[in-house]
Amino acid sequence: MRLTIRSNQALRVLMVCAVNPGVLLRSADIAQTCKASEHHMAQIIHRLARLGYITSVRGRSGGVKLAKDPSEVIIGHVIRSIESEFPFVECFDPKGCDCPIAGVCTLRGHFEEALDAFYGVLDRVTLAQITENNNRLAERLFMEDVA
Secondary structure (H helix, E strand, O other): OOOOHHHHHHHHHHHHHHHOOOOOEOHHHHHHHHOOOHHHHHHHHHHHHHOOOEEEEOOOOOEEEEOOOHHHOEHHHHHHHHHOOOOOOHHHOOOOOOOOOOOOOOHHHHHHHHHHHHHHHHOOOEHHHHHOOOHHHHHHHOOOOOO
């Protein structure tokens, strides 16, 4: 299994915000820190704001910050939210499935079980657990120019 770049970058945005608590961060600065294009990062930030994970403030002195306490941000929920646009396999999308064996293939059940296990593990992990007391992460993601 492989996460999309969108999910990977969304998690990085949340980690940057978590190690810079209460600070309004510019999307351009986040993009540079996360080694992503500003355009791609703007899309991810917009999506995270729509999902309620971050707050976005417009204007010259605007930026983004976490909308929730890091202990309330569950990694499995974040990934599910970001990946929800794309079915794991074709047969998970009843409208877009052209697979000729979809009705008789039992592999779908195994995929569902594997995904349940994958998300089950990540549903036990919070943003706080991966960012708090992680000094090396904080050193890399701390934005002293804006703090």
